[in-house]
Amino acid sequence: MSVRKKIWGKNAERIAEALERLDPDLARYIQDFAYEEVMARPGLDLKTRELLAITALIALGNPGELKTHLRGALANGATEREVRETIIHSALFLGFPRALGAMKVFSELLARTDERGA
Amino acid sequence: MSVRKKIWGKNAERIAEALERLDPDLARYIQDFAYEEVMARPGLDLKTRELLAITALIALGNPGELKTHLRGALANGATEREVRETIIHSALFLGFPRALGAMKVFSELLARTDERGA
Amino acid sequence: MSVRKKIWGKNAERIAEALERLDPDLARYIQDFAYEEVMARPGLDLKTRELLAITALIALGNPGELKTHLRGALANGATEREVRETIIHSALFLGFPRALGAMKVFSELLARTDERGA
Amino acid sequence: MSVRKKIWGKNAERIAEALERLDPDLARYIQDFAYEEVMARPGLDLKTRELLAITALIALGNPGELKTHLRGALANGATEREVRETIIHSALFLGFPRALGAMKVFSELLARTDERGA
Amino acid sequence: MSVRKKIWGKNAERIAEALERLDPDLARYIQDFAYEEVMARPGLDLKTRELLAITALIALGNPGELKTHLRGALANGATEREVRETIIHSALFLGFPRALGAMKVFSELLARTDERGA
Amino acid sequence: MSVRKKIWGKNAERIAEALERLDPDLARYIQDFAYEEVMARPGLDLKTRELLAITALIALGNPGELKTHLRGALANGATEREVRETIIHSALFLGFPRALGAMKVFSELLARTDERGA
Structure with missing residues (x-):
């Protein structure tokens, strides 16, 4: 694949x-x-690559591509907890506004998935 | 610890x-x-946290703290290969100059470790 | 409080x-x-802290949190003039597009406050 | 003029x-x-200045001003091809998400111009 | 003047x-x-303008101009405490690496001033 | 070639x-x-590409790669004047500190070239 x-x-x-x-x-x-x-x-699994992508996109100010890789992380074995941790962790290096913005994007994505799943 | x-x-x-x-x-x-x-x-191991830290610091333009977390990644189970992959991967999201700058910092760090190890 | x-x-x-x-x-x-x-x-009053927050958020590209701190500055003693000066001043260090974007956010906030106040 | x-x-x-x-x-x-x-x-023609402005605005994360200078480039002699090349070229230095975001803005602008032109 | x-x-x-x-x-x-x-x-005193300039320069990654405005803040009525607070405050919005880098620059500047003063 | x-x-x-x-x-x-x-x-000549690269690298905070592309611009037909204009132009979009930092790098490069040429 x-x-x-x-x-x-x-x-x-x-x-x-x-x-x-x-x-x-x-x-x-x-x-x-x-x-x-x-x-x-090879050398780094897709799940880790997606968590790194999320961090890079938070640094860039949470552009539209963030959603793609939040979904990509979940689709490749990352748990909701791991994605939340990745976002919280980014606050240390990139500040709270960037982390907060990313958490909003992730939260909307989860809400929409829940709706469709219900 | x-x-x-x-x-x-x-x-x-x-x-x-x-x-x-x-x-x-x-x-x-x-x-x-x-x-x-x-x-x-909990929820994310230190090795993964250090690879994420490296990505965030590459986004910030490779400030002095990058060296701390390149060392921290190696000290917490990341292989040289995994660190190299993290840097190469960042080029996609942050551009080649950022990745190249980080690879230079990593390369100097490895050289110095080799010298001392010899 | x-x-x-x-x-x-x-x-x-x-x-x-x-x-x-x-x-x-x-x-x-x-x-x-x-x-x-x-x-x-202590060591820095809230009004000054909010003007600094505004500057940091302009640097980050005027994310949603900018509005919170534009309001926070006004609520802690900053005049409309001082907020405008903070935004204009930022153009020197961060360029005109960032300053212009922030002035648009501030302008919308003032318009909405006026409406409600009328 | x-x-x-x-x-x-x-x-x-x-x-x-x-x-x-x-x-x-x-x-x-x-x-x-x-x-x-x-x-x-003098010393740099307006078309080149607009392509440089586009690059700077891509670096800033494609704020609203990008559209102004995409239009400005076309209005001062840049071809659609040259603007596309400027955007693709920026991916090398600023990463794919920035370039992709800019291409979306340019694409919308072209679509709207086509509609009005038709 | x-x-x-x-x-x-x-x-x-x-x-x-x-x-x-x-x-x-x-x-x-x-x-x-x-x-x-x-x-x-008018509308914002020079001391406040210099603290804002420091914040903007921390956001830009502490380039050489930071030193000029750290000195400028002290020369226009800011206390050492106020400058330290400005730097610590920036960590919330821009992350710890940026704040730490700025504190190093400020610390060197203070050390050099002490030496000359002695 | x-x-x-x-x-x-x-x-x-x-x-x-x-x-x-x-x-x-x-x-x-x-x-x-x-x-x-x-x-x-094709679609954009190397001289223009190098002026765009200079702008992108100024946005990134003038990393080491800037020198490579300042030289590359001169080597591909850009005049000293055109490079200076590219740097001055960037101040509008990216602020004066970024432009000033780039002008220092360019100035050192010109000085070194002069020395060798003498």
Whole structure:
């Protein structure tokens, strides 16, 4: 299974098409280089890579991509607790506003998942 | 064993004294709140916390604290390979200059450890 | 009166409950450590602390927390003029886009306060 | 023709009035200093200046001002291709999330222009 | 007395000459616009402006200019305690590594001043 | 001629070897992906790409890589004036401290080139 499939899950096709429409070259670099070359490297499991991605995206100010990797972490074996810890931990290095912003994004994502699950 | 002792290793006393001299209140917050309260939380092991710390510090532009947590990662079970992967992975989210800067810091740290080990 | 009460004003209970729902541990760190320990320190009055908070949040790209501290500055003795000066001043160090973004947030906040006051 | 007129195009009057309402002093600095003094300097043409502005705004996390300068680049001789290249190029230095966010903003802008043009 | 003279103190001539040698146009913008136009504005005293400048420079990762404004704060009525509080306060918003880096710069500055004073 | 050769000039071999020693995989990504794939794309000439790279690196706080691309800009047709304008222009978006720091790096580079040229 491709790394994209593992991280994007059932949204994989939709995300790939949206990227393609946006810019085919940037889409190719993100898919072939970022996902299937760098993220696919051995030496660090996908769950850890996703927790690191979450930290990097908190540092960048919680852009839209944060949601993708919060979902990706859960889909690759991270527990809700581990994601919360990753966010709380980031407050030490990046300050409380960044951590608080990320916790809001995560909370919305969990709420929506619960609704659909119910 | 305190979290500081686990991360700072044999430099623990020296680092604590330097922090104390710098500012006793900031030292107390870093030691009691950052290390012994937040970093000490269960739910995420210290090795993973140190890889996340490395990512956050790469995002901040590789300040002096990066070295502390590169050492802390190795001292808590991360392999050289895992640290290298953490740095390479960060290039995707934070760009190549940040990753390259971090790899230089890690490389100097490894060189110095080798010298002393020889 | 708690520092939170002084800064959050009449929204204090609502904000505390929202934080609690988000994550009880992060809520506790923000309330007990950030507000009642660090912000409560003597040596710098709350008005100045709020102007500094505004500057830090402008640097972070004007996240949602900016509004909280724009309100907090006004609630602790800062005049509209002083807040405007803080924002204009930040342009020198952080560039015009950051300052402009903050002025838009402040302007909306003032407009909403005026409406309610009328 | 003023630099503002060249960059803001047919929106020039509307933008100037909005700035003025926001804060007359900040408006003056942005118009007189940023646009008519610094941006107006010889030694670098406006098209290049706008591509540089786009890069700086991507680094800042794609705030609202990005749209102004994406439009400004097109209005001063940059092709759609050149703007896309500027965004893709930024991924190397600032990471993929920043570049992806910028491409989304540019894509929306192009879509809206197409609609109106049709 | 010019704002530069108030902030740069006895180093004013040396700093002005160094700026001039670096780039006469950038020097002019920093001196005439940043210092004598924006910093000189009423509505916020110079001491507060310098504490805000310190916060902005901590956010930027403690570049060389931090030292100038740490000195400028002390020269315009801020106590050592107030500067320490400004730095500690910044940890909440910008994380501990930024605050720690700034405290190191301030500590070196105080040590050097003590030496010369003795 | 490879893009690396065009940007790194007579230092090309030395830089490639240093990268290789640092980390062969990161070296490969920087050389094959960053330089020979993305930087090599048509649609934007190398001189413009280097001015954009300078802007991105100023935003990142002038890390070591800035020098590489200041040299790369000069080596690919940018005049000293154009580089100075790029730096001054960045002050509008990223603040004066970032621009000032970059001008110092450029100034040292020019001084060293002059010495060797004499």
